[in-house]
Amino acid sequence: MNKFLERLNAGEILVADGATGSNLQKMGLKPGRPPEDLIIDNPDIILKLASSFVEAGSDIILTCTFGGVRITTDAEVLNTDYQPIRGLYAAGELVGGLFYFNYPGGSGLTSGAVFGRIAGTAAARAGRN
Numbered sequence: 028m029n030k031f032l033e034r035l036n037a038g039e040i041l042v043a044d045g046a047t048g049s050n051l052q053k054m055g056l057k058p059g060r061p062p063e064d065l066i067i068d069n070p071d072i073i074l075k076l077a078s079s080f081v082e083a084g085s086d087i088i089l090t091c092t093f094g095g096v097r098i099t100t101d102a103e104v105l106n107t108d109y110q111p112i113r114g115l116y117a118a119g120e121l122v123g124g125l126f127y128f129n130y131p132g133g134s135g136l137t138s139g140a141v142f143g144r145i146a147g148t149a150a151a152r153a154g155r156n
Contacts, residue, residue, distance in 0.1 A: 034086075035114045040150045043087035044080035045119040045139050051076065096121050102146035116150050118142035 034041060052058070054072050056065060065072050077088045096104055096117045103111035119139030 031087075035112065038114060038153075040114055040116075040154050041086040042084055043115075043117060043121075044077070044085045045121070045143065047076065047121075050079075098122055098142070100145075101149040102142045103149065114150075114153065116146035118146045 031041075048056075051065065051072065054076065056072075080088055097109070098104055098117050099111055102116045102118055102122075103113075104115040104117050106112050119142065122138055122142055
């Protein structure tokens with residue numbers, strides 16, 4: 028079993044990064060330009076942002092994941108069978124089902140605040156149990 032799954036199965040609470048798109052815009056990504064372009068055009072920006080997340084305590088680093096993760100009402104990430112992955116929570120722009128069309132923009136900040144609080148509360152509750 029890989030280390031990631033071992034940590035989850037052991038009941039460890041892992042922290043993922045957040046607001047990648049919003050942070051990339053602060054770092055110079057022009058509105059309407061897909062963040063995926065930076066992976067080819069300017070990978071140093073992606074590395075700098077990912078490093079800042081690690082320095083802040085993230086265990087999981089994701090990028091360019093706008094709307095790709097399904098979650099429960101407690102912000103638990105669902106697997107491909109729609110079952111919660113124990114100990115894995117998500118919030119912000121990477122959460123799916125919130126955006127109908129186009130780049131999520133500032134709405135990702137609201138999603139991050141709302142689901143971030145939900146995820147934090149649920150993770151703390153899971154850590155006590």
